[in-house]
Amino acid sequence: MRPSDALFRVTVTLFAAVIPLSLLVLLLFLLHDAWPAIRFNGVDFLFKNAWNLGNQYGNPVTVHGQQVMPGASFAILFLIVGTLASSLIALLLAVPLGVGAAIFLAEAVPAGLRSYLALLVELLASVPSVVFGLWGYVVLIPLLAHHVYPHLARWLSGVPFLGPPPGSGYGLLTAGIVLALMCVPLIAANLREAIEATPQALREAGLAVGATRFEIVRKIILPRLRLPLIGVSTLALGRALGETMAVLMISGNALNILPGNIYSPISTMASFMVSQLDSALQDPTNMAVYGIAEIGLALLLLSLLVNAVARVLMPRGLSA
Amino acid sequence: MxxxxxxxxxxxxxxxxxxxxxxxxxxxxxxxxxxxxxxxTVSRGLAAISPALFTQLTPPPPGNGGGLANAFIGSLEVNVIALLAGTPVGIGAGMWLAEYAQRNALGTIIRFLNDILLSAPSIVLGLFVYALVVRPLGHFSALAGGLALALIVLPVVVRTTDEMLRLVPSTMREAALSLGVPQWKVILQILLRSARAGVVTGILLALARISGETAPLLFTSLNNQYWNHDPLKPIATVPVVIFQFAMSPFSGWHALAWAGALVVTLLVFVLGLLSRLLLARSKVIHD
Incomplete structure (x- = not known):
């Protein structure tokens, strides 16, 4: 090998090493930052509703070898519930819509129009989340709070979790709706590509035996799409779990309470990290910042798990 | 029947x-x-767009008049830092994946890790850069914001570079190598050049993606009501200002938030359209 070739190869190899290294350093830094909080909180962190900075004017006390303010405790069960519940509501709403739209785009739209509609869907997938949040905050919440939730809650009054009180508009269902709107284009765009990758010969074989279009979709295309569909949905779940701004602006930012029904205020791990940063920085023992790092670590591990599953299930080249 | x-x-x-x-x-x-x-977004944004939007500073509360000039320049600055830091590394890593690790196990692992980095929650990347840069320096800064966004740019560029280089016909590699061209010249001057449109597409997509990013910036570059040209000081960016103004009670700030949202959304759409146009053209050339 020429020296110049060897030098080039070493250089690009080092660049490639940045990818695993940055993930590793990311994990190590979060683990390092979260370590005092992990020692102080123990397993209660995941199973109690107690995020409390303690008496900020008291003298620090030592608990489990860690300096904290008196009365402080950091536990985030309510955030885990809020994150999972809002993401699951989003998926329940987004998957049927996304699948319907993907099938429609791939199978029923005339070829000339298809590429434009597909482009529109892909562009919609790129609308910044802060714009979704702004719209949700200014337009959607007043509408839902005054004209939708009161009727919905009255109509469903016997059903657990769906009945009154209808709340203020800021809450679990609103977060789920806006997250769903962010997920629909993602699901539709990725799934449409998977449908179009179905060999044309299979469609033609279906047509040749006299199947209707719907029968071809239902009996030939959809069975082949089971794994991609699960993969795309899991990818959308990953996006919903980590979504920060839109949820921060519309969820009501509940503290230490579990949602009583789907209209109750919630908070999610990602949005709570932003909403608590200011007050955490005031903690003289820094334990609140370590606690935020522990939330970040938990969120990262959750999202790594979800996304790893999604990538394994999905053929490469599909994900956006 | x-x-x-x-x-x-x-x-x-x-x-x-x-x-x-x-x-x-x-x-x-x-x-x-x-x-x-x-x-x-369009109707409320258009109502608030005026020349002052691009020439005046973000107004103090209660937010009458003013513009987003410092936020536009701040976003530009942070995005340029992100592209400068993320693009060369991304293209280099993409070249390694496509040319030296096309089918081996290590390449598969790196591609998988790259996909994982691609879908890591952006807020966690912000928290990471907070611990890495902001805390040691003692204050929020444009540099930290740019580095956080660079972590979003990197995997997007890696992925597109890798995929686009692998689309280049291997006859081109073989022809150049048989003429005795050194491999680094083959990659840089022949393969990268013929995949240029695709690589630029990746950079545009990455830019579109970071232009609307808000959460990591709240942990890194924060915000600034005034002009700032020092990369080591906090800086205003459009998405963060949209967030700050949207959550305020002042109607003047709300109007500016809508104007900012319109500009950012338009920018993201234009970048998306451009990247698809480029990609469509490059596909025609390859065939």
């Missing part, structure tokens, strides 16, 4: 029509909400 098979045929036709109707409704229902969001 007997009566049974006619009714069965009708039933199948009906099921087909119903499914088509449901698919159409699902698409229209989804599009309805998204077009609604766009329509509100």
């Amino acid at each position: 007997n009566a049974g098979s006619v009714s069965r045929y009708r039933h199948r036709r009906l099921a087909n029509a119903m499914a088509l109707l449901l698919g159409t409704l699902a698409t229209l229902f989804g599009l309805f909400w998204l077009v609604w969001i766009l329509w509100v």
Whole structure:
């Protein structure tokens, strides 16, 4: 090998090493930052509703070898519930819509129009989340709070979790709706590509035996799409779990309470990290910042798990 | 045909029509909400757009008049830092994946890790850069914001560079190598050049993605009501200002938030359209 070739190869190899290294350093830094909080909180962190900075004017006390303010405790069960519940509501709403739209785009739209509609869907997938949040905050919440939730809650009054009180508009269902709107284009765009990758010969074989279009979709295309569909949905779940701004602006930012029904205020791990940063920085023992790092670590591990599953299930080249 | 098979045929036709109707409704229902969001953004944003938007500073509360000039320049600065830091590394890593690790196990692992980095929550990347840069320096800074966004740029560029280089026909590699061209020249001057449109597409997509990013910036570059040209000081960016102004009670700030949202959304759309145009053209050339 020429020296110049060897030098080039070493250089690009080092660049490639940045990818695993940055993930590793990311994990190590979060683990390092979260370590005092992990020692102080123990397993209660995941199973109690107690995020409390303690008496900020008291003298620090030592608990489990860690300096904290008196009365402080950091536990985030309510955030885990809020994150999972809002993401699951989003998926329940987004998957049927996304699948319907993907099938429609791939199978029923005339070829000339298809590429434009597909482009529109892909562009919609790129609308910044802060714009979704702004719209949700200014337009959607007043509408839902005054004209939708009161009727919905009255109509469903016997059903657990769906009945009154209808709340203020800021809450679990609103977060789920806006997250769903962010997920629909993602699901539709990725799934449409998977449908179009179905060999044309299979469609033609279906047509040749006299199947209707719907029968071809239902009996030939959809069975082949089971794994991609699960993969795309899991990818959308990953996006919903980590979504920060839109949820921060519309969820009501509940503290230490579990949602009583789907209209109750919630908070999610990602949005709570932003909403608590200011007050955490005031903690003289820094334990609140370590606690935020522990939330970040938990969120990262959750999202790594979800996304790893999604990538394994999905053929490469599909994900956006 | 007997009566049974006619009714069965009708039933199948009906099921087909119903499914088509449901698919159409699902698409229209989804599009309805998204077009609604766009329509509100455009109508409220247009109402607030004026020359002052691009020339004046973000106003102090209660937020009458003023513009977003410092936020536009701040976003530009942070995005340039992100591209400068993320693009060269991304292209280099993409070249390694496509040319030296096309089919080996290490390449597969790196590609998988790259996909994982691609979908890591952006807020966690912000928290990471907070611990890495902001805390040691003692204050929020434009540099930290740029580095956080660079972690979003990197995997996007790696992925597109890798995929685009692998699309280059291997006859081109073989032809150049048989003439005795050194491999680094083959990669940089022949393969990278013929995949140029695709690589630029990746950079545009990455830029579109970071232009609307807000969460990591709240942990890194924070905000600034005034001009700032020092990369080591906090800086205003459009998405963060949209967030700050949207959550305020002042109608003047709300109007500026909508104007900012319109500009960012338009920018993201234009970048998306450009990247697809480029990609469509480069595909034609390859065939």
